[in-house]
Amino acid sequence: MGLPSTMDANEGIQLCVFDSRRGQREGQELDKILFFYPPDCPYSVQLSVIGLSGGMITFTRLFSPDAACEVIEAERHSHVFYQAEPDIWMVLIVEKVKDSESIWRCDALQAILREIHSLFTMFNGSLQNILDKQPSGALARSCLYTFITDYLTDFRVSKKIKVPTFRDCLKERRTVQMLTISREVAIEVQYCTIPISCPSITVIHLRFLPITTLNCPSAPQGDTANMFTYAVLRLTPHALSSKTSSWSYLRKGVSSSNVTVRSASLNTGSSLEDYQDGSCNTSPRGQGQTYHTARLLQTDNWSKGKDGFLVSGIHGEVGNLVDIPPIVWLQQTEEQVYLCVYQHRNLTIIFLIPASEKIVYVEEKLSKGFGGENAYHVSGYRYLLVDRDKSISRASPPGKVTTLAKDSLLAFNNLREEVDLKKARANREKPDCENNFEMCIRAKNNAWLIAKIARGRELYMVLEKANETLLYASDAVEKFSNRCFVIHVFFHCFPSLSKRSSIIFCRIISSVTYSYGWYCDGAFSLD
Template structure:
């Protein structure tokens, strides 16, 4: 999750409240991303992971401008019985995900990850015709829906984008079906009530954003994993590739040691610290405590184990709120 300055974090929280009120008294959910980084979410951990993954692949500004090829779900020949007959990302009451075209052997499978199927409209909202449906003139019938695991609800997915900031708003489909809510009215409400806040937040985050190396910390190559919130943070990939082969092999061995200790603990939480000195004199360290894991490589061959332990402590205090300090 993106680390924000205090004033920007307050602005984001205010925006979340505005988004929640755009559908009146109905319970909505939202997610905010800056580029491909999570800024805010009101979803459960599992639903956050699912929607965030999809958003990064197809909804962010970077994804919309990407020319990379996507996974293909278009099959030739007889349809497989193992393919689900309906997608979790499909309009309510829409076509089955697998059907025959004109009696030939070409079968169409819904492809929510298909490239070039999402575009940005003039009003800032993202639009799609992933399913190739005839909407009959209804603007609501082609709005994607998703299924939330936590609440067991089907929700409409609205995506709004301003430069590098992407907002996802989820609304219960039954409210639309029952006539309690209009998607076009919600869109208008977002534009009227939230657009200025969105513009300001995007400017503030962009001003303080350090680019792809924003999470680089000089002298450290690290990976932090929070198993409770299912959030991870690491050195930029470009910095990780500067590690020597011996360091990477030592890190791999370190992960194996941690996994082995976890297996022996049989699911019970166990605090641990493991240090290995690689053949090139690099120290690699793992600390596991209270559901959080830290893996680190320090490529100063002259450092002693005490120096290394102190360096990890400084990192924990400054960047992890002291989460990895060991007694």
């Protein structure tokens, strides 16, 4: 028995997900394994991996019942554990290659496992649920297989999986990574967006205008009434059901719009099914429909899509089958909004997404004000600022980080490892206490390595061109902290969102929509 003497040289990592309750009987241990990477790994190897993992978990529980094994450090491998669910464990084994590049922080590796699991859960629900539904585990295995395999492609560098190393020690996974824009732009953008009303994490803002209960102070009353009228006329289930049209999702509309999709922000009106007789006045609301020749009062123009959203007859450009929601004009706020309607049984929710020039303006501002990721780089500083409470991080441009000497990064990686341990210990011992400390190291190559933890925020800095003294370095940190504080004032304007959802959304959006990733910075700076 024993671990594989060498893991596949092409892989560099092994990743295993197993359920410690399964396969209790001798000979059935293989049943424990829900996922194993690389998938073609011989069973004997897989078994020895979970054998050691399971054994160490049991062993360490003898002494540390609350927190079982997290890391096994051996000479040639690091094994990182993550207890994803009470009985579900994920183990990542990375090989230490002699080239001295394979130095990492265990926390950073564990963050990968956490991320895999939280993303998986977002799409598939918890593994436990899947296993409960289908005890044989086939479903869970196939879900995990496709999901993790796809996930790992992001780490693949020329046929080899490359995990984050010490070179990534100025990045923080599982936080919303912010990019800096100039203060002027930020303020201007913020000013522009106030009328759009409170934004949320994805830039999309949800506001409910409860028509039936008129207690929403920010809702423009006249428009609300109009919307309600229209809803009753054409959007409520009753109005829809008066037609028998078997609507198809791809049905062509009457006219096409020349409006292009812009970054969006939603306003919504929610109309509870509050049926009044259909004898409402014809509303003047049509006046806003400047861009559209869509006949929104045509009786058969709305229909319910399979996804619950109502679809108007208006479509995008020819050949593009995407439905473009109609635009309406809100009189009181004098803005154009897209009208999106979602219906569930008798409940109709109306989202109004601003389509006004404001959005264009904000977008322009941001594009102009952005000026490239290095534009607002503070010269001399390489930093990472993490706000754990809000899962936000802000870091030096990656390009600038690579200019740091390897020794500085290596030493800094070690410093971070030490901070991780200290933090984790403090959190375990005094979870309620605020954990404040500060460490400044002048490394052999004269770089200053700084970690400062205060009020839930963590500031990490590497100063390579700092002057001789500790005082200079602390001075630099102070200055920097002050700058950061300004930024943080913005953060604090944020409506508090669940940390989890914010991370997940941002990650998805970053990978799907914008490749260069200032989306969320824009989003945050908006506030």
